[in-house]
Amino acid sequence: MFEYYENTLCVQASWLYEEAKIMSRSNYKQLCARGKMTKLNIGGNGRKALIAFESMPKRFREAVVDIAGDDPYEKTKHIIFRDYIKPDYQAELFYRDYTLEDGTALPEETQTEYTHTAMILNTCHYIITNMVTCRKFGGKLKAWKKMAEAVANLPEHTYKHKLPRNYRRLKQRCNAYKENGYVELVHGNFLNNNADKLTADGTRWVLARWANQVNKCANLAQLHGEYNEVADQKGWKQIREEKTFYNFLYSEEIMPLWYGHRHGELAAKEKFGYQLKTKMPAFRDSLWFSDGTKLNLYYLNEKGEMATCQVYEVMDAFSEVLLGFHISPAENYEAQYAAYKMAIQTAGYRPYQIKYDNQGGHGKLKAGNFLSKIAKIQTATQPYNGKSKTIESAFGRFQSQFLKRDWFFTGQNITAKKQESKANMEMILANKANLPTLDEVKKIYEQRRREWNSAPHHKTGRPRIDMYYESKNPDTKKVELWDMVDLFWVTRSKSIKADASGISFRESKVKYDYMVYQDNGMPDLEWLEKSVGKSFIIKFDPEDMSEIRLYEDTPLGLRFVTVAQTKKEVGRAAQMQEDWEQSHIRKVLSANADQRVERRDKMEEILSEWGMTAEQQGMNRPTLKGIERNKPGRKKAGEIGAYQKALSNQDWDDEAELAEPTESIFNRL
Known part of the structure; x- marks a missing residue:
């Protein structure tokens, strides 16, 4: 029923649900999966699964005690003091290298004495600071008394020491040793x-x-x-x-x-610095890590040069499954966006929390509320603290166990010290012409990721992908079709002002032009007329820039206005135009003319209402050039086109020369 495993009191798992029937087998598995109970040993091949007694919920511990009829700590055979003593090689090295004032070393017998003393005091410290072990010795007060008695009875030929028999003095000696280190044991005459x-x-x-x-x-x-x-x-x-x-x-x-x-x-x-002790999540999608790093595979670029690139990965912390990735020349927000999008599609659920390194393009993702849409909690890993980046440790194992299998492996990062972690540059340079292309490297990398996800987890021994898909997280939301649209449209932080050409902006050094179109494919000229000079907030999908959404920034938040599409491009020369382009140009010109007439007539109506038209004031109203002609019998007025043509043919160097040419122009009109 009870036994000690690695100095920890354990209960046989099968006894809990088969004999004692304290819980069902399914309940047992669920508690282990959620981290409510700690399994120290996996069953199979004659072994029995063992559960740490102290890790069990209180109600189950009490049930075990009721059935056992006694305190399991008292009922289970205790391990004697000697079983806890472990070698201390650092102490042995310290006393061996300790140099006295006269340049000599400590006597060998003294080295042995101090090393054994350190081992015994290490054991005392472990017992008194370990709650479970200390309880086996009867609590702190009884533990010191029992340890003092055990230390005094240690065989002298095995453990050479001069520790006191009195438990109070033993306690003082142990505390001083832990405070001052190995030098505390060196006798004053030697210092x-x-x-x-x-x-x-x-x-x-x-x-x-x-x-x-x-x-x-x-x-x-x-x-x-x-x-x-x-x-x-x-x-x-x-x-x-x-x-x-x-x-x-x-x-x-x-x-x-x-x-x-x-x-x-x-x-x-x-x-x-103090290092926190943390434990990994108990089920999937509790925490996702993301980070960008060099893709450790060489390839030949378009110029025939040996090159590497970047990969951005998103990993589930519970199972270490690589959920989403993107390969690009550099780590930027587009790579991060694409990797998260793939991760969401793979998972089918939103994560509860995501952690990222706050470098690259995360600022853009945060500005567009992208990260807050994905997870309830978004935190940046502590800067300059490699131990807080669990994904770096996992990716290091991925490199050494899988990427390393390819002969064009670049080696791990520059801090790697083992020769096995470095590239065989002689082989790579001798076969430079045989290096894969970037597209081939991408396919190879995808295969290595699949192998990693299918490989056993280093702690559970189960395939990572099985761990992930067999786990359930009660606090995460399933992603529906409409969620994908909301999640993966990025909001530009800067607004864009509309002009007569529509909406234009640059993204990643590429210029994009958009226009709002009607259902029949014609530009929405009414929208354009009312929107020139107005600023809009833009949302877009970085992976599909064919369409954007326009929003007005109001005191109550963003208000959706309309959808704009990539602006249609037509050939300027008739020879280069297709049939649809010629038809499209005619329709647009006609619609422009109708809009000009409508705009003019509406204003003329208002002017007429108040007696302010040009005719009502004894003057001629200008015609719409290119649309209207002069009325019959009306004296031909000066043409604006002729004026503009004559003006363009003038040649002047400064404003002083403008008067005479301008006058002559009007005389000719």
Whole structure:
């Protein structure tokens, strides 16, 4: 029924639903899938699945105790103190390399004593800080007493130590060791800094000199020599041993001060900053990660040159399934948009939360409310914190396990240290002409993604794709057809002003022209007349730029106006025109003329109502040029076309020469 596995009290899974009948088998599977119970061992091949007792919900733990009739911790055989003692190779290395003031090492027997002492104190610290293990020893007070007794009874020929028998002194010794580290165990007679003391000013100089980022101190030998030179001038005591500076600078309280200046603040953050312990989601679509990186496959570009490109991936954190991707020359918002669109189509559901690196084109996606439409929560990963980017770890395994199979693999990123993580450039350069094209690389990459998704998850052993599709998330919404339209239309942050040509703007350095058309294919001239000079907010699908939607920005939000389509283009030369183009041009010219007449007549009606037409004031009304002719019997008026032609033929250099030519023009009209 009960047993310990990796020092954790466990209950056999089958006993819970077959013998005790505390829960049904389906309920058991559901609790494990949701992370409500922790499975420490998978059944099969003679093994029995084990559930951590403390991970079970309280009602089930109480039911187990009722059936067992006793506290399982008392009922289960305890592991003795010696079973918890583990080797400490770092302690062994520390005491082996420890150099005394006279340049000698610690005696071998002393090295062994200190190493064994560290191992025992490590065990005491583990037991007292582990809730489950400490409970096995009867709680903290009883645990110290039992540990002191166990330490005193350890066989001397196996564990050489001089730890106290009194549990209070053992506790003090353990706390001091954990606070000060391995050096705490070194006897005072051995310590190097007894003979040589750095003065208060001397320590500040040493710290400043070692942290100097411009005039760097190469090593401790240089620091030692420079210090003694300064000591002569300042009247400080000379330091005989270089080890004195090491002991000072590498002490636990001093090292964090200079580490960032010498190795970089991010390195100091990584070494000394507190690291949160997190656990992955219990079911699919709880969290999606996205990130862009180099596609680690070489190809031949159109110029016949060896090249690489970028890939943007969206991954489900629960199953590590790669849901959507896009390959492009650089990481931009179009790549991110396309990858998320593919991920939504693959999943069929919206994620609860997405995490992204806040670089590339995410600003555009946020400005267009794209990210907020996809998920309830959208967060950027903490900058300069690689450990917060789970997708980077998964993608590293994808590279090393799958992309690496191709001979044109570029190797992993520049920080990879293993030779196996690097490219075989001799092979690649010798076969440069045999490199695949970009289209071929895309197909190969798709295949590698399928292999990754079908491969066993490194923790569960189940195929990632099975984990994903067999999981259900109760808090995510299924994506319907109309959701896709709302999700994947991007809103431009800047408004566009309409002019006589319609709507024009540039996107990714490409110019797009649009016009609002009627059902019969004719331009909506009435809309155009009323919209020239008006600003519109535009929404569009980056993957299909044939159509856009126009909105007015009102105090109550965006108001939909109409849909605009790619502006029709007709040939200027008759020789290049198709039949439909000639017909289209005639219809548009005719509609333009009708609109001019209608616009003029409407205004003339208003002028006539108030006696303000040109005729009512004894003058001639100009005709609509290109549409109307002069009435019979009416004296021919000067033609604007002739004026414009004559004006275009004039040649002047400045405004002073304008008067005479202009006068002569009017005389000729």
